[in-house]
Amino acid sequence: MGTVPLLTDEEASPEARAVLEAIRISRGTEPNNFWRALAHDPAQMRDLWETIGRVMAPGALDPLVKEMIYVAVSAANGCSYCVHSHTAAARAKGMTPAMHAELLAVVALACRTNALATALGVEIDDRFRA
Amino acid sequence: MGTVPLLTDEEASPEARAVLEAIRISRGTEPNNFWRALAHDPAQMRDLWETIGRVMAPGALDPLVKEMIYVAVSAANGCSYCVHSHTAAARAKGMTPAMHAELLAVVALACRTNALATALGVEIDDRFRA
Amino acid sequence: MGTVPLLTDEEASPEARAVLEAIRISRGTEPNNFWRALAHDPAQMRDLWETIGRVMAPGALDPLVKEMIYVAVSAANGCSYCVHSHTAAARAKGMTPAMHAELLAVVALACRTNALATALGVEIDDRFRA
Amino acid sequence: MGTVPLLTDEEASPEARAVLEAIRISRGTEPNNFWRALAHDPAQMRDLWETIGRVMAPGALDPLVKEMIYVAVSAANGCSYCVHSHTAAARAKGMTPAMHAELLAVVALACRTNALATALGVEIDDRFRA
């Protein structure tokens, strides 16, 4: 249970229902809880669905790579829901247990050195500036 | 200037100096500020250098993918030093401007939906649980 | 269940019980879990209750605006309890579904551009400095 | 200096230049550093400019309220650039020193209780669930 009720297709506005239907067709599964919560704001819901389609599509980066980056950011932000849903999505796109373990190892290493760099107050080296 | 002085090779302990030398040999450049700040704790410094070598090496994931995951976590954690140094490292490993732009697009998308999922208090769907 | 037991009125010290009673009178409802957990530290509990009364009172900003700022900070901090309790408080002060949707849209937009500004390492423009 | 060079109008692509020009016309000032850094990704740049126009426009919430929510999220996220640019924007929309002081008081209060709620591991009260 969250801060808003999850809307069924019947409760959603026609605009939100159209996005729920697009998700169903595109993914071949029922829309998950996130979308039913977001259905209270059809404009953001549709914009987000379109942005996800554009950003997560194959391009200079592979879709699975993008999904693992998503998991990494969600872990760093402490978003439990996002960690769960995007770990599942990464698995569906081919992430093996070995890849998952390496992903978490990089995330843990980055969080460790992030904390050290902040605590040491390290100045940015000239060579790292654009 | 940070919270500790950056140690020169002369000021560093023999153990720290050995790591500085290993970095110099491995990377072909002078060790950056992070390592000179960390030289105050030679045990952590050496352990970190060895962990980085192990975690960032080629494996189930490509080294460039790992470096971009590092940038993503650093951006989510708000660690400016880490963003600068690992963006430079990703470029050195072949990240093109198009790949950088897509990386940032995924990071921005994840931060956006992380905030929404938290603010909506969405329950984790059963299908996302292991 | 949390890291400390929730104290009943009977278990709380006289000082903590006085705050529980003040909350009951001021809000017309039973004190929520947060206060029963905090009752282990009566000094902080009373100080916090007084600070909330002062900070959240009408002033240059409207109380509902303050409550929505509270929700926004809690979402950015990833504090699930705080998001839930202050979303409920904002509703009790008049936040409509349309206002809630716009609030979340601003939070999501800010998280998105926060990540971009950090990842791009943008220098602060002179015009933004006081 | 950041992780990418700031693009001048001449260096930007036609699509990015069109957004720079739209900002110049809409705001009556030169585009700030954020936009010149983002110009390396014209698609995200244009999408962000349009989203900002839609999300920050008057609606159920006042534009100044939205701008202060933006500042609050940026402070919670530790994004220095965003705090500076949106504090300036809030001032331009009428935020007085008294309003700024109250805004920061709410942010500081929320961060304080966010940390307490997390450290106490408080369970969400049934009454706070939708």
Added chain:
Amino acid sequence: MGTVPLLTDEEASPEARAVLEAIRISRGTEPNNFWRALAHDPAQMRDLWETIGRVMAPGALDPLVKEMIYVAVSAANGCSYCVHSHTAAARAKGMTPAMHAELLAVVALACRTNALATALGVEIDDRFRA
């Protein structure tokens, strides 16, 4: 239920089982969920177990002090699991209710002033630089 199944001793690899056994002997209790989730990556698991032994051992800082610092970082990071497990560990090492209350008071104070310093964009005083 998390993003990976918790491994029993039978399901764990010999290397992971050796760490589970080391934990059992060292702590005199069954390994907790964290270790059974981490058992999917035996290399990280063993490295982490050794690092914890080294970092959390008595040294210039008392082990209880270190455990309370661990709780403080976990609260700031919003890691619910870590707050719970390290609060329990701190209690086992002698943290009294009064010490716990003071710990949380410092954490709450730090989060409050962290937000203010960021929102005010305060320049670092020369005297604070190394």
Added chain:
Amino acid sequence: MGTVPLLTDEEASPEARAVLEAIRISRGTEPNNFWRALAHDPAQMRDLWETIGRVMAPGALDPLVKEMIYVAVSAANGCSYCVHSHTAAARAKGMTPAMHAELLAVVALACRTNALATALGVEIDDRFRA
């Protein structure tokens, strides 16, 4: 330069000036930038000064321990100003280089395991609940 100008004693209100004077007497040094930025809100400034005096005083925890906890929280929150000022304060209270190194080792370890626990979505063990 921050989001507000730093107030001199002459520019500060009488109430703020009284706090500046109290800091000068109590610490034997000029008030640092944080207080001159906060002087725009004399009520919060005085409340914060009193809270710091109460929370950071000797009690169940040693003042130096409290100061190191403050540094740890500030590193986790990514607040550069706070890391600098409280590292200096911890040094003034007797933190040795060895203690500083151990403090950072605990902070780095906690950030590493925080990220792992979140990414693994580990359920809280019954034994850790109050």
